[in-house]
Amino acid sequence: MNRTVDDIAPMAPPASFPMEGHEAVPVVGEGDRSSGARSGGAALHLDAPLAPETPCVHCGLPVGPRPVLGAAEGDSLPLAFCCTGCRVVYEALGAAGFGETYYRLRGVAASTRALSSLGGRPAESDALQLAELDTEAFLGQHTTEVGESLRRTQLFLDGVHCAACVWLVERLPFEIDGVAEAVLDLPRARLTLTFDPEEVQLSEVGRWLARFGYAARPMRVQTAGRRTEAERTLLVRLGVAWALAGNVMLLAFAFYAGLDADADATMATFARWVSLALAVPAVAYGGAPFFRRAWASVRLAWRARDPRRLHIDTPIALGIGVGTLHSAWATVTGQGEVWFDSITVLIAALLTARWLQLRSRRLAGDASERLLSLLPSMVRRVSATGETVVARLDELARGETVEVPAGEVVPVDGAVTRGTSQLNNAVLTGESRPVPVVPGDAVEAGATNLRAPLHVRVEATGTATRVGRLLKWVRDEEGRKARVVLLADRLSGYFALSVLSLAALTAVAWSLLAAPSVAAQHVVALLVITCPCAIGMATPLAMAVAAGRAARRGIFLKSDAATQRLTEADTVVLDKTGTLTEGRMTLVETVPADGVDADAALDLAAVLEADVVHPIATALVAARGCPVQSAATFEAEAGQGVRGLVDGHAVVVGKPSWVWAQSARAPAPLTAAIERFAQAGHTPVAVALDGQPAAVCAIGDRLRDDAPAVLRALEAAGLTIHLCSGDHPAAVAAVARTLGIPAERAHGGVAPEAKRAALEALQAEGRVVVMVGDGVNDAAALRAADVGVAVGGGSTASLVAADVFLTRPGLAPLAEAFAGTARTLGVVRRNLGISLVYNVGGAAAAMLGLVTPLVAAVAMPVSSLLVVASSILQRSFPSDPGNGGAGEPAHAASSTSRLAAS
C-alpha cells in the first residue's frame, strides 16, 4: 500500500535521532524560552548562552546569536536550529520516519557543486508557484506524454544539496499515489517527474516536497532542453569519431609493421580500402562541424577582405580536406601514401576538446535559467465582488486589483489602493532599508512585501514593468555585445597564411628539384602535420578545466571570452549595497559611556525593541539575540524611539536628541561618536538607563569583512576602482573614505540607467571595464560592461545579465576570479607556445621531405598530449588557495580517463 500525503501524519513522535556529528547540543536553561519569558516578566537568564558557532542540527550551519530551540524530550536537552525552517523540516522528517536514514546519508557525501546556494537550509516555497503547476497551460506547455496516461515534466528544485536529498526526493513514488518515477539531477537541481495527471496534482507533489524544505519551481525556459540536446549530439559524434579512428589506427599499424604491396598485395589493397571506408564517415560526419565553421570564417574573411579574420578551424579543415582527398586518390590509384589514421585521430581529439568545453559551461547556463523561474507568473486577482482568485499574470488587465500578502513578491507595477506595509526594494534599487507604503504610493514588480497584505491597482505587467523592461533589454542586447577575439583566433589568421605560403614554397621548390608527384606528396605531408590540432585544443581545454575548477570554488564563468576579458580589464566599477556591504541593517559599532557595560545596556534596549516593527529595532534585536525578558511598561513615540521599564530600569532608546532630552547631558565621547557615525553614513541610536546616558550605537549596512583586503588586492593588481551606487551620495562617500577610494571615483545617487551611461563613458576612454554588482538595478550595467560580475550568493535576476557570477558570499571570490583567470590565460599561452614549437618543427621537417605517415602518426598525438597535460596540470583555481592544486587530482583524473576511454 502506498501512503498518500495525508497518511504520513505522526507515525512516531518528533524524536531526536542519534546522529554522528550532530549530537544534541547542551543548552543551559530549560523549557521554552519565549513563552517562559513573556509570562509575568520573571527574568530567566541563560547562564551560558549557546555559542553562535554551534552547528544547526538540520543544516549544520552555525546557529547564530539567536538560535531556534527544538522541543526537549524527557531529560535530553533541546536541539538548536539556525532557523524555524530547519526545525520544521527536522520535525517533519522525524514524523515521517525518514530522519535516521536522512541524516546518516547526508553525512556520507555532500555535493559542493550543486546549484543551490542555500547551503543545507530549507528553501521557501511559494504557494502561487505551486498553484501554477496545476494549470492547464502548464500541463500543456511543460509536460510531455509518456505511455498510456502518464506525463513527464521537469522542475527546478531549490534546496537540494546532498545524497540524503536525492534519497528523500526519489522516495516520491512510494509516498504519493500517481507518481510513477522521480529522478533528481543533483548538480543541476533538476527533478524529472513522471506522473498520472488523473491521479495526482503537481501541487500536491510540490507541497510534499515543501514539507521537507524543497521548493519546486516551474522551468519556464526551454533553452536547457536545447543545450542538453546539443551536448548529446556532440557526444554521439565524439563516440563515432573515436570508434572509427580506433579501427583506422589498427589497420595503419599493419602498414607501419611492414605490410605493403611487396609483402601481400591483396591484403595491402584490402586494408587501404577498409581504411578509406572508415575514414569517409569520420571526415564527413565527425569533421562536419569544422568544415561548417571554416566555410563561415572564409566567407567572413572574404567579405572583410582581411585574411586575419580566418578562424582556427580554417587550417584544420584545410589539413583534413587535403589529407583525405590525397589519401583517397592514393587508395584508388594504389600509388602514394595514406594519412587516414592521423586525420581520424585528429578529428576525434578535437571533438573531445569541444565536448569538454561545452560540458564545463552547463552549470553556469542552468543557473541563470533557474533565476527566471523565480519571477512570479501567477497573481491573486481581487474580483469586483472582493473575492481573491488565483490567476495567471498574463490574464491580468490594467486597472484590475491584485492582492499581495506579506512575504510575497509584488508581481506588477501599480499603485497601492488598500493596506499599509513596508516593502523591500533591494532587488530593484539596491536600497536595503525597507520603504513604508500607504494607499496611493506606487509599487514596482520585484519588490517584496514585508509586513501586511496590500491591494495594488495594476498599471503594467510582464515586460511592461520596469524589471521586465530591464530583463528584456538584457536579452535583446545579448547578440549586440562586442565579440571578443580569443587569443588563439588572433593567431589563426597569421597561422593559415603562413601555412599556405610555406605550402606554395614547398610545391615550387620540390617541382624544380624532383617530379611534380613528389612535390604533391610533400605538400600534403606539410598540410597534415601542421594541421593545428594542438592549437585548436589549447584554448578550449585550458578554459574548460579552469571553468570546472572555478565552479567548485563558487565562481561560474559563462564563457571563454569573459575569462579572457577579465584578465585584460583595467577598471573595476563596484556597486555598494549588497556588493561591498552586506545589504541589510546590522549593528556596526557600540560606544558605551564610562563605567557602563555596553552589552548589558544593549540587552535591556533589545527587550524594549523586541516588539517594534522597524529595521533599526530589528537590527538591534538581531545583534543581541532573542530577549528573555519582557518590558513591564512600554511606550513608543513615532519617529523618535521607545521607552519603558525593564528589569527595574527605566530604559530609553531612540534618536539621540530625543533620548538626551530625557536624560542627563551626554558626555563628550558619546556626542563625538554620534558625529562620527553620521559622517560614516550610519544611523546613530542612543540608549539611556535610569536617566543616565548609557551608550550610543551605529546601525547601518556594514561593509563586508573582506572588502578592504580584496580592494587592496585588486589595486595591487593594477586595477582602478570606482564606486557607483544608487544610495545617497553621502553614504557612498563615507564608504569610499573607509576603503580609501578617492572621492572623484565614488559616485552616489546613480539611477540604474545612469550606471550604464557611466560605464559607457569609461569605455569611451578606452578602458576595459568590469562591473561588479547585484540586483536588477545593476542588470543594464552588468551587460554594458566588458565583463559583468554578479555577486551576492546568486539569488537575484542580475545573474541573467552577468558574464561571471559568484555564489560564495563575500568578495573573496572576486579576487580569486581575477587571479585565477590570469593564471588560466597563462596556461593558454603556454599551450599555444607548445603548439607553435611543434608546428614550426613539423613544417620544417615536411619541407625537407622527412615526414612520412608514421612520423605524423607519432608526432601529432604527442603534441596534443603535451597540451592536454599542460591544461590538466594547471593550478588556476586551487581548491584550497593555500595548498596549491594538491586537492584537485579527481578532476584531472576524470578528464584524462574521459580522453583515454573514448
Added chain:
Amino acid sequence: MAVLYVLIPLALLLAGAGVLAFRWAVRSGQFDDVETPALRMLMDNEDMLIDGERMLINDERIRPGNDLASRRPS
C-alpha cells in the same frame, strides 16, 4: 592470413554494435548527469517490500523483537 578477410569485417561489425549501444545510452540521457548516480548507490536497500508493503529499513515495525522482524528478508 586469409582469415583476416573474415575477422576484420567481423571486428568492424562488433565496433558498429558498440557505437549503436553508445548512441542509445547517450540518447536515453545516461550521460546527462554522471554525479547523482554515484550517490544513488549509497541508498540501495533502504526500502524493502514486506507483505506487499514498502517500508524503510529503519521502520519501527521491522526492528528486532517486533513480529515483522522475523519475516525480514536476509
